[in-house]
Amino acid sequence: MIGFSVHRLWAVVTKELRQLKRDRLTYAMIVGIPIMQLLLFGYAINMDVRHLPAAVVDQAHSSRSRQVIDELHQSRVFDFLYAPATSSGAQTLLRNGDVKVIVVVPADFEHRLTTDQPPLQLIVDGSDQVVQQAARQLSQFPVRAYLRGQSLSPPSSPVAVAAYYNPRRQAPLNTVPGLIGVILTMTMVMFTAIALVREREHGNQEFLITTPLSSAELTLGKVLPFIGIGVIQTSLVLLLGHLIFQVPVRGPLLDLYLAALVFIVASLALGILISTVVRSQFQAMQAAIFTFLPQILLSGFMFPFEGMPRPAQWFAEILPLTHFVRLSRGIMLRGADLTSLWPELLALGVFSAVALGVAILRVNKRLD
Amino acid sequence: MTDQDAGPAILTRGLTRRFGDLVAVDHLDLSVPRGQVYGFLGPNGCGKSTTIRMLCGLLLPSEGDIQVLDLDIPRQAEALKQRIGYMTQSFSLYRDLSVRENLDFVARLFGLSRGRRRERLDQLFHTYRLGTLADQLAGTLSGGQRQRLALAAAVLNDPELLFLDEPTSAVDPQSRRDFWDVLFGLADGGTTLLVSTHYMDEAERCHRLAILQDGALVAEGSPARLKEEMRGVSLLVTTANPRRAQHALDDQEGVRSCAQIGATLRVLVDDEATLATVRQRVRDVDPDATVAVTDVNLEDVFVAATLGRPEHGEARS
Numbered sequence: 211m212i213g214f215s216v217h218r219l220w221a222v223v224t225k226e227l228r229q230l231k232r233d234r235l236t237y238a239m240i241v242g243i244p245i246m247q248l249l250l251f252g253y254a255i256n257m258d259v260r261h262l263p264a265a266v267v268d269q270a271h272s273s274r275s276r277q278v279i280d281e282l283h284q285s286r287v288f289d290f291l292y293a294p295a296t297s298s299g300a301q302t303l304l305r306n307g308d309v310k311v312i313v314v315v316p317a318d319f320e321h322r323l324t325t326d327q328p329p330l331q332l333i334v335d336g337s338d339q340v341v342q343q344a345a346r347q348l349s350q351f352p353v354r355a356y357l358r359g360q361s362l363s364p365p366s367s368p369v370a371v372a373a374y375y376n377p378r379r380q381a382p383l384n385t386v387p388g389l390i391g392v393i394l395t396m397t398m399v400m401f402t403a404i405a406l407v408r409e410r411e412h413g414n415q416e417f418l419i420t421t422p423l424s425s426a427e428l429t430l431g432k433v434l435p436f437i438g439i440g441v442i443q444t445s446l447v448l449l450l451g452h453l454i455f456q457v458p459v460r461g462p463l464l465d466l467y468l469a470a471l472v473f474i475v476a477s478l479a480l481g482i483l484i485s486t487v488v489r490s491q492f493q494a495m496q497a498a499i500f501t502f503l504p505q506i507l508l509s510g511f512m513f514p515f516e517g518m519p520r521p522a523q524w525f526a527e528i529l530p531l532t533h534f535v536r537l538s539r540g541i542m543l544r545g546a547d548l549t550s551l552w553p554e555l556l557a558l559g560v561f562s563a564v565a566l567g568v569a570i571l572r573v574n575k576r577l578d
Numbered sequence: 579m580t581d582q583d584a585g586p587a588i589l590t591r592g593l594t595r596r597f598g599d600l601v602a603v604d605h606l607d608l609s610v611p612r613g614q615v616y617g618f619l620g621p622n623g624c625g626k627s628t629t630i631r632m633l634c635g636l637l638l639p640s641e642g643d644i645q646v647l648d649l650d651i652p653r654q655a656e657a658l659k660q661r662i663g664y665m666t667q668s669f670s671l672y673r674d675l676s677v678r679e680n681l682d683f684v685a686r687l688f689g690l691s692r693g694r695r696r697e698r699l700d701q702l703f704h705t706y707r708l709g710t711l712a713d714q715l716a717g718t719l720s721g722g723q724r725q726r727l728a729l730a731a732a733v734l735n736d737p738e739l740l741f742l743d744e745p746t747s748a749v750d751p752q753s754r755r756d757f758w759d760v761l762f763g764l765a766d767g768g769t770t771l772l773v774s775t776h777y778m779d780e781a782e783r784c785h786r787l788a789i790l791q792d793g794a795l796v797a798e799g800s801p802a803r804l805k806e807e808m809r810g811v812s813l814l815v816t817t818a819n820p821r822r823a824q825h826a827l828d829d830q831e832g833v834r835s836c837a838q839i840g841a842t843l844r845v846l847v848d849d850e851a852t853l854a855t856v857r858q859r860v861r862d863v864d865p866d867a868t869v870a871v872t873d874v875n876l877e878d879v880f881v882a883a884t885l886g887r888p889e890h891g892e893a894r895s
Contacts, residue, residue, distance in 0.1 A: 221686035225675065232674050417670035417731070420634050421687045422659050 218423050222431025226405075230435060236401065240439050244393045244446045251389055252382040252455050262341060264288035264311040265300045270319035278330070282313065301333070310335045311345060382455035387538035388511035390447045390470065391531045394440050395477055395505055400498035401439075402481030405432050407494045425573055433478050440474035441467070460545030468548060469537040469555065476530040476558045479565035486572040505531040533557045585648055587612045587739050587770040588633060593642035595628050595793075602628040604793040605642070610772060610786075615765050617784030618774035619880060625793035626774040627667065630741050633772070634664055647738055660688070663737035665728050667744045673717030677708050677727055680716055681734060688735045702730040706760070722753030729757070733764065740764065742773045746780065758783055778877045789883045797883040804879045810834065811850055812878050815843040815860055817867035826863045827856065835881045845869075846878050 230236060268275050283290055288311060294300045300312040312333040316322065322329040334345040406429065409415050418428060444467065451457035459466060484497045506512060508522060509531035515523065526532045533554040540546040540554075548555060588610035595603040603625040610616045618626045631637040633646055635655025644651040649658050671680045681702060685695040703709040706726040711719065716727060725745065732740060742761075746754045758780065765771055765785075773784065781787055782801050789797040789804075797804055817823045820843045824836045827845060832852035837844045845856060850871070857869040 215689070217689060218687055221683055225672070225679070225683045228679060229672065229674050412673075413666060413668045413670040414672060415670075416636075416666045416668075417664065418687075419636055420659060420662065420664040421684065421735075422656075422689070423687045 214424065214427060215422075219427045219431045219434075222423070222428055223434050226432050226435050240397060240401075240443065241446070243397060244443045245450065247393055248386070248389060248447055248450050248454070251385050251392075252451070260286055261289050262287060262311050263291050263309045264313060265292040265294055265303050265309045266290045266313045266315070267294060267297050267300050268315045269297075269317040270315045272320060274323075275315040275319050279313070279315065288313070297333075304333065304335055307335075310338060310341045382451070383457055383543065384539075386447065386451040386455060386457040387542045388509070388531075388535040389451075390444055390538055391473060391509070391534040392506055392511060393443055393447060394470065394474055394534075395502060395531055396498075397443060398436055398440055398474055398477035399481040399484065399501060400495060402433055402436055402478050403484040403488070403494040403498050404491050405436075406482065406485035407488060407491050411490055429482060433482065436478060437471070437474055440470065440477075444470045457542065459542050461541035461547050465548045466538065466541045469534065469541065469551070472555055472558045472562075473530060473534040473537070476562045476565070479562040479569070480530065483565045483569045483572075486569045505529045508532065510535050527557070528561070530558055530561050585612075585645075586610055587647060588616075588772065589645040590633075591643045593629070593632065593644060594640050595625075595632060595637065596640045602793050603632070603639075606790075606793070606795055608788060608795070610770065612770050613765060613768050614785040615761060615771045615773060615783070617781045617787040618772065618790060619776065619778075619781045619787055620774075620790035621776060621884070624790045626790060627743055628793075629790075630664075630743050630772065630774060634658070634662060634741060660735065661738050663732035663735065663740040665732040665740070665742045665745050667747065669716075669724050669728055671716050671728060671731055674715060676713050676715055677719070678712045680727065681731060684731045684734050698734065702734065706730040721748045722750060722756075725749050725753065725757060726760075729760065733769075737769065739770045739772070742771065744774050744776070746775070746777065754780070778875070778880065781880075782876050789880060791884045797879065801876055801879075805874045805876065808874055808879050808882050809848075810874075810878065810882050811847050811853070812872045812874050813845040813847060813853060813856060813869055814872040815845055815856070815867060815869050816841070817843065817860060817864045819864050822863045823860045823867060826859045830855065830859060835885055844872075844878075846881055 266279055268279060279290070282288055290313075292300070292303055292309060294303065297312070297314055300309075300314070303309045304312055314331040314333065316329075316331065319329055332345050335341050409418070409428070409432070415428075419425075448457075448459065448466075452459075480501060481498070484494060484501070488494045488497050504525070508518065508526040509515075509529055510526070511531065515526065515532070518526065537548075537551050537554045540551050541548075586609045588608055590606055590608045593603055593606040593608070594601065606625075606629060608629075618629070620626050628637065632639050633644060633651065635646075635652045635658055638652055646658055647661055649655075651658060672683075675683065678699065681699050682695060685698060690698060703712060706729060708723075708726060708730060711723060711727075716724065719727060725748075729742075729745070732742075746757055749757065754777075761771055761773070762783075773780070775781055784801065786800050787798065787804060788795055799807070815823055818841075820838045820841060823843055824838060827833050827836050827843075832848045832855065834846045834848065836846075843860075847853065847856060853869065853871070857867075860867045860869060
């Protein structure tokens with residue numbers, strides 16, 4: 211009677227699938243979330259800045275100043291929406307958020323060109339980091355060279371940068387591999403935690419506990435369907451990423467699925483752990499979001515891992531998504547395989563073991 | 579196992595459960611005979627549910643011994659699970675599964691083979707009048723239907739002992755009566771039933787009763803015997819102004835409780851000697867009022883047992 215029964219486990223799995231089939235909203239979210247996010251992130255996340263709303267204050271009113279303004283406009287970095295007469299007028303626009311950048315052509319523009327003084331002034335909305343970066347790039351704009359009649363090719367740099375793996379700096383190429391991880395994190399952690407807590411909240415467990423069903427059979431039975439869902443989601447993102455954004459899988463596909471599977475298990479373990487801590491479905495959702503944010507921000511999915519301070523990097527090493535982002539980017543973009551990426555796989559394995567271990571300890575305690 | 583049937587279905591000695599400082603169940607000695615409907619009567623929070631949970635092995639006792647169907651609980655709780663049924667206070671099946679799917683799921687948990695499952699489900703559909711509802715989602719059932727489904731699930735494994743925790747709290751009177759007919763049918767078939775309730779009419783139907791208060795047993799026996807043995811007298815006051823009469827009896831020595839029932843007042847007093855005092859008090863308010871001794875009912879027993887315990891217990895006898 212005591213011990214593990216595959217029949218009972220299977221009873222739970224089929225019951226769970228039946229319920230899932232009826233829960234249209236969850237069903238729609240499982241398919242809808244990947245598609246929506248892929249389109250959203252694929253198209254929207256683009257770090258190359260274009261069309262910043264700008265104001266220009268031309269105090270020189272010379273043909274040369276107009277030439278420079280025109281050239282800046284051509285670069286498409288700025289959209290000159292306003293041309294206020296004074297810089298204080300421009301500053302009001304900046305404060306109101308109507309423009310992100312003010313280009314000031316000083317009255318002594320012509321004179322400055324012949325001296326070492328900077329001929330142009332850019333006033334930027336420093337509250338937006340991306341704008342700041344764009345402005346910094348623009349400070350390299352070769353005003354003098356251009357006015358001396360030279361071509362507008364970028365100044366020759368002492369260091370040539372060759373971007374392997376994503377030479378045209380296409381954002382989706384960087385985004386999609388990590389996005390698989392983000393989507394899996396969201397659905398796996400949140401849905402498992404909620405599904406497990408729901409049983410408790412609806413009082414189902416009170417009855418189940420008097421049947422021969424063990425809590426291991428119940429938990430595993432409820433979680434197993436999510437592995438299948440995770441694999442479906444992975445395939446969906448891969449397929450759409452390939453069709454819409456031409457994101458390649460340069461490494462072995464099997465290795466990618468294996469990495470995804472290990473990551474799914476790690477996320478499920480986290481979801482199970484959360485379910486042992488929280489009391490209601492609402493709390494489960496909050497806790498899932500609480501673990502989700504640091505993962506998305508610190509994993510290297512959004513911001514470069516190397517740019518973070520050391521302690522943040524150490525912390526990020528704990529997060530499963532960090533390792534999966536490395537795995538998926540490695541396999542999909544660099545064509546690596548698991549033999550070279552095994553430390554990431556190991557990290558995910560350790561995370562799963564620890565999370566499940568703590569969850570089991572907590573469950574035993576609660577039955578007291 | 580038949581040779582052990584002589585022993586009680588449930589036997590506890592000094593059963594106690596504490597939650598922090600709160601003593602939910604306080605040194606409970608119970609003996610529930612087999613094949614009977616045994617009632618647990620008590621106000622909310624008196625420890626009925628906690629006791630049932632400990633008897634099922636869901637909750638560990640802080641102190642005391644439990645034997646259920648000759649098994650040591652909680653040590654042999656796993657073995658017990660095959661032999662008991664438990665109908666929880668709130669509906670604990672899946673609202674988004676149909677009647678059939680719910681019962682099939684439970685049947686699979688008990689390891690019934692496919693053929694056996696179909697056979698057992700057909701039986702249950704028949705006994706509990708669920709046949710026409712088989713493919714309806716449990717969440718769309720009425721209170722009475724849902725309760726029949728819960729009972730069907732609880733008895734699916736033919737339990738020797740069935741726990742029912744306030745089974746009729748969300749059900750109309752007709753369904754309640756039908757439900758009790760089914761319970762007696764189960765008892766006739768040899769099943770022992772332990773039913774917790776706070777309805778007097780339900781308690782009245784039980785073979786035996788345990789009245790609990792603050793986790794302690796304050797009275798035990800068959801309803802008839804409890805009424806017989808109750809110390810105290812029930813008076814029926816007929817008056818044009820029961821509310822004022824009730825007010826006049828407040829704090830009166832010897833009056834244990836007063837309850838208005840329609841145009842009459844039911845007064846529980848210590849002994850016949852108090853009758854004269856009561857009559858006088860009431861007539862002060864309404865000269866036309868009559869006071870007569872009436873039959874003790876179970877509610878009087880309950881009130882006497884739970885209210886009167888500290889002042890009117892052993893100290894007076």
